[in-house]
Each structure stands twice: as C-alpha cells, then as structure tokens.
Amino acid sequence: MSRFTPTLRGRLSILYAGLFALAGVLLVVLSYLFVSRSLPDPGTQAQSLAGALSQLGRTPVRAADGSIAFETKDGRLLTAVELRAEAERIAREAVEQQRADTLRSLLQQSGIALALVATTALGAGWLVAGRALRPLQAITGTARRVADRTLYGDRSLHERIALDGPADELKVLADTFDEMLERLDRAFASQSRFVANASHELRTPLAVNRTLLEVAVADPAASADLRQVATSLLAVNERSERLIDGLLLLARSERAVPDPRPVDLAATGRHVVAMLGEEARRAEVVVRERCEPAVVLGDSVLLERVLTNLVDNAIRYNRPGGWVSVSTGRARDPAYGQVEVSNSGPVVAPHDVEQLFEPFRRGGGRTASVRGSGLGLSIVRSVVEAHGGTVAATARAGGGLAVRVTLPTPGGAVRYPTRAATAELPSGSGSMSGGG
Numbered sequence: 542m543s544r545f546t547p548t549l550r551g552r553l554s555i556l557y558a559g560l561f562a563l564a565g566v567l568l569v570v571l572s573y574l575f576v577s578r579s580l581p582d583p584g585t586q587a588q589s590l591a592g593a594l595s596q597l598g599r600t601p602v603r604a605a606d607g608s609i610a611f612e613t614k615d616g617r618l619l620t621a622v623e624l625r626a627e628a629e630r631i632a633r634e635a636v637e638q639q640r641a642d643t644l645r646s647l648l649q650q651s652g653i654a655l656a657l658v659a660t661t662a663l664g665a666g667w668l669v670a671g672r673a674l675r676p677l678q679a680i681t682g683t684a685r686r687v688a689d690r691t692l693y694g695d696r697s698l699h700e701r702i703a704l705d706g707p708a709d710e711l712k713v714l715a716d717t718f719d720e721m722l723e724r725l726d727r728a729f730a731s732q733s734r735f736v737a738n739a740s741h742e743l744r745t746p747l748a749v750n751r752t753l754l755e756v757a758v759a760d761p762a763a764s765a766d767l768r769q770v771a772t773s774l775l776a777v778n779e780r781s782e783r784l785i786d787g788l789l790l791l792a793r794s795e796r797a798v799p800d801p802r803p804v805d806l807a808a809t810g811r812h813v814v815a816m817l818g819e820e821a822r823r824a825e826v827v828v829r830e831r832c833e834p835a836v837v838l839g840d841s842v843l844l845e846r847v848l849t850n851l852v853d854n855a856i857r858y859n860r861p862g863g864w865v866s867v868s869t870g871r872a873r874d875p876a877y878g879q880v881e882v883s884n885s886g887p888v889v890a891p892h893d894v895e896q897l898f899e900p901f902r903r904g905g906g907r908t909a910s911v912r913g914s915g916l917g918l919s920i921v922r923s924v925v926e927a928h929g930g931t932v933a934a935t936a937r938a939g940g941g942l943a944v945r946v947t948l949p950t951p952g953g954a955v956r957y958p959t960r961a962a963t964a965e966l967p968s969g970s971g972s973m974s975g976g977g
Contacts (some may be wrong), residue, residue, distance in 0.1 A: 828866075
C-alpha cells in the first residue's frame, strides 16, 4: 500500500486553517484580558452609586401640607417617591455612561489587538507561502535562464530543475518541464546535425552540375544550341544554389548568435550599398545613403546579409527611375541601434505586408522576379530575432515599403562617433547577387 501524500492544495488549506484558528484563539484571549481590565470591580461601582445618591441630600423637612419632604443640596424639596425616582435616574445615567466607556475602550483595544494579530498572521502567511511555493520559483528561474541564455547563443537546454520533495502538483510540473527541456535539447541537436549534413549533401551535386555545365559552355566543339541549353541550366542551377543557401541560412539564423560582437551598421550599410551599386545602375534605381554611426551587438556576417537582403529586395522590387533609401542610426531608446530601408515601387496592400516575411510568400507585383526565392525577408526576420531585435515593415502610400530593423547595442561599452556620412549613389562599383 502506497503512503498517502497530501497534495499541495491540501497542505496549504490545512496550514492556513491552522493559522487562522491560532489567530482567532489569540484574539479571543487578548479581548478577554482587555475587557476584564476595563470593567470596574463591584465595590467601586457600589461606592459610585452611593456617592451619586448622597448628592441628593437627606435633610427631612415638613412641607406646607404637613407631609415630610427631603431638601436636596440644590434647594429642591422632594417627596420620598420623587427622591427614589431621582436616584434611579442618576444611577441609570451612571450605568449608561459606564457602559459606553466600557464599549469604547473594548472597541479601541480590540482594534489594536486585531491589528497586531492580522500583522502577525500576514507575516507568518507570507513566510509559509514563500516556503511552500519555493519550488515554483525554481521552475521560473530555470525557465528564465534558458530563455535569456538562448538569446545569446548559450541554449542551456542541458539545465534541469531536478526538484526534490513530495509528489505533489509542483513536483509533477517540474518533472514535466524537465522532460520538455530534454525533448527540445534532442530536437535542437537533431536540427544542427541535419543542417550540417544538408549543407554537404545538397551543395555537392549542385557544384558538380555547375562544373559540368561550365565545361560544356566552354567547350569549343559545343554547338550553339548546346551552349544555350547549358547557359539556361546554369541559371537554373544558380537559382537552386541560392535557394539552398537561403534555406540553410534560414535554419542557422533561427538559432541564437553564438558569439555576438560589436558591429557598426553604418559601415555595413555603406559596404552593402557599394556592392549593389552595379545592380542598382542596371535597374535604373537611385540609391540614397545616410548612415549615421550605430554600433550593435551581433554577428557581422549575418547582419551584412540582413542589409544585403533588404537593399537587394528594394532594388529588384522597384521601377525604372525609382529610388532606394538606406539609413542607419540610434533608435529613440539609446540601448538600440536601427537601420531603415525604404523604396519606391509597386503598391503593397497593408494587409499583405506581414505575409512578406513568411517563406516563399510574395506580395502583389512581386511574382515576376526570376531570381528571388521568396526567402529574403524571412531570413531578415529570423536573423534579427536571433539577435534579440525587431523588424517592422510599413506599406508606403505612393508604393514600395519601409522596413525598419532595431537591434540591441553593447550596453554602452562602445562609444558612438559624432561624424555621420551621407551620400547619394545613382550606381555603384560592385556587383552582388540578391538575398532573394
């Protein structure tokens, strides 16, 4: 037969019932003592009444009608009946006054006793509840440490609560949380192995195909039709490589940044604009750059990919004679830096903006691109969230989008320079494929 283990609810009920019972007993005892001390003893009360009667006077005189009367100290003549009534009145007033004084004293002293008992019960209940709910604090602390460390790359999924104690509701909750962490740990490890294996298994055949096609195109004996087919297949192969790279980067960016370092968004923004300048010139798009210093904490390669995807999308999903604006700087909250990329282009319905961040989703006017894989903004969001930042897009009334990325700074460890660089580039000197 298993030993009976009271539940947490039962233990708390018994505990608080005992505390209130103890407080009630203490209150009764204190009230009894206070009342017994407040009431006068019978001898004192009798003397008080006798003194009150003596105030009436006891001097007998004969009235005009021959009856006997008593003259009071205040000069009044009272018969025996009147004297008795006056004595009863004075005694009644004395008793009522004594009763009022006793009740008032009892009320005051009971209030003091109640305040003392309530304060004592509150303190005892606070201590006991804290002790009873201490396992809940352990669960909350573990969950918070896992969440906070995951933000900076240290997943800490190996940490467990391992709660000791009776098999009550909190013990079951802690064990369930430990099982969840164990499953998540295995899932993340499996995902990491998959990403590593997929990186090799998917890229290798595509690299072989690209090499064979490049050899076929470079073969002097190849016919024009063969070269045309090989060139078309090279374009398809390149698109497949970009798609796989995007998927792998998306899988990588959904994890936390393992080794965040200070990154200057201004320098990264100028670098990306320069690399995509040739593409902007071919698309007849003017790129305006205003990069004020903004040092954030993160991975420089991933953050460069964020800006590359944003600027590349802004150029490709545009119109001839359009424009792209790239700006960096500190956010309103000095603990964050930000980058904003906006452009002209096709009108995007406000309700379609959020869908643009989903993989393989494009808004209206975005399906004609032959190079995009539909992962550009998905990668942006994943990378930004892995850095502990936020990304928001707004549809412009005249067409195009304005995308703002906010990222945490190193907490004041890096000083911001005061000089800002501003440039307007109709074209650039470099070339780079877009992020899709």
